[in-house]
Amino acid sequence: MKIALLAGDGIGSEIVAQAERVLRFFIEEGQKIEIEPGLLGGCAVDACGEPFPPATQQLAADADALLLGAVGGPRYDLLPREKRPEQGLLSIRKALNLFANFRPVMLFPELANASTLKAEVVSGLDILIVRELTGDIYFGQPRGIEIREGQRFGFNTMIYSESEIARIAHVAFQAARRRNGRLCSIDKMNVLECTQLWRDVVIETAEIYPDVTLSHMLVDNAAMQLVRDPKQFDVMVTGNIFGDILSDEASMLTGSIGMLPSASLDENNKGLYEPIHGSAPDIADKNIANPLATILSVAMMMRYSFSEEQLAVRIERAVRQVLAEGYRTADIFETGMRKVSTTEMGDAVLSYL
Ligand code: NAI
Numbered sequence: 557m558k559i560a561l562l563a564g565d566g567i568g569s570e571i572v573a574q575a576e577r578v579l580r581f582f583i584e585e586g587q588k589i590e591i592e593p594g595l596l597g598g599c600a601v602d603a604c605g606e607p608f609p610p611a612t613q614q615l616a617a618d619a620d621a622l623l624l625g626a627v628g629g630p631r632y633d634l635l636p637r638e639k640r641p642e643q644g645l646l647s648i649r650k651a652l653n654l655f656a657n658f659r660p661v662m663l664f665p666e667l668a669n670a671s672t673l674k675a676e677v678v679s680g681l682d683i684l685i686v687r688e689l690t691g692d693i694y695f696g697q698p699r700g701i702e703i704r705e706g707q708r709f710g711f712n713t714m715i716y717s718e719s720e721i722a723r724i725a726h727v728a729f730q731a732a733r734r735r736n737g738r739l740c741s742i743d744k745m746n747v748l749e750c751t752q753l754w755r756d757v758v759i760e761t762a763e764i765y766p767d768v769t770l771s772h773m774l775v776d777n778a779a780m781q782l783v784r785d786p787k788q789f790d791v792m793v794t795g796n797i798f799g800d801i802l803s804d805e806a807s808m809l810t811g812s813i814g815m816l817p818s819a820s821l822d823e824n825n826k827g828l829y830e831p832i833h834g835s836a837p838d839i840a841d842k843n844i845a846n847p848l849a850t851i852l853s854v855a856m857m858m859r860y861s862f863s864e865e866q867l868a869v870r871i872e873r874a875v876r877q878v879l880a881e882g883y884r885t886a887d888i889f890e891t892g893m894r895k896v897s898t899t900e901m902g903d904a905v906l907s908y909l
Pocket residue numbers: 567571625626627628629630642645813814830832833834835836837838839844845846847849887
């Protein structure tokens with residue numbers, strides 16, 4: 557397992573260090589894991605003047621899987637768009653063709669009170685959002701800001717080919733098959749032609765998955781249903797922009813941005829794994845960030861890129877144990893629990909492993 561570690565910016569190096577300890581523990585047990593560090597985001601801008609430098613491009617191409625902390629920070633806000641850390645993230649997704657983004661949204665029973673929603677609405681929540689990641693309005697041409705007839709116009713292009721829709725639909729149907737056999741596709745076909753095609757192609761793809769129950773929902777209704785009754789969903793599939801918004805919304809149902817991992821995969825299950833949160837500059841270098849989302853991202857890596865289900869389950873069990881024993885970083889702290897730092901949380905996970 558050749559794994560690239562891209563710590564990135566802000567809390568990135570602190571949380572990735574704890575995840576690296578999990579990998580090193582597996583190496584001690586005899587797993588064949590090679591770890592290579594690299595620069596992505598603001599740290600790469602500082603070192604080389606660009607967010608996704610050639611050395612990182614080579615590292616990314618050679619790796620079987622990549623673990624990312626997070627990129628960005630206020631120091632870089634004034635840079636031109638193509639030099640910004642976030643551009644590094646868009647570029648690496650595009651360069652590696654990581655079109656399939658998996659975001660499991662689950663509420664750990666131990667954190668039942670962390671959500672801002674009523675416990676009965678979210679308890680037992682376990683859904684999977686599958687978001688298309690390399691197309692849609694984020695990449696479509698033409699785009700820009702232009703002066704026409706004396707005033708500025710801003711424009712972007714929402715565009716998907718049928719093959720792009722079909723390949724993410726296949727991924728989602730297969731994920732639904734591995735879970736409870738239910739898939740809900742989200743679009744805005746009543747208004748947008750691009751998403752009319754989305755719905756048509758998802759329906760065509762469904763023909764070879766007769767065992768999966770397919771439903772459709774308009775995105776505005778889906779946004780509402782996610783907070784009204786999120787447990788009605790099992791697997792959701794949607795395009796890049798709707799998925800961006802709905803997955804952030806859904807993540808907050810669990811109340812803890814520091815807990816949720818993600819995977820972005822290509823056609824061969826090579827993947828980039830990262831916590832869903834950002835670089836949290838407000839708490840960087842204080843040893844208080846929650847490393848569990850990053851550690852759980854390693855579990856997803858073991859499962860999706862390396863088919864090491866046993867290793868994935870061991871990581872997930874260790875995290876559950878640590879929560880059950882009352883270890884809490886500041887973001888998930890409740891009175892009566894044991895407040896721990898980033899490194900102490902790493903210690904606890906390692907000791908249960
Ligand atoms: P953020 O996710 O970094 O932080 C939001 C809030 O959650 C902050 O109060 C932060 O302290 C807290 N938080 C986040 N992760 C945490 C953790 N592991 N433990 C405890 N608390 C945690 O989002 P924000 O502040 O909007 O963005 C900060 C920077 O991160 C920006 O430059 C943004 O562009 C970048 N960003 C990068 C992402 C990535 O690399 N994938 C994703 C989202 C934002």
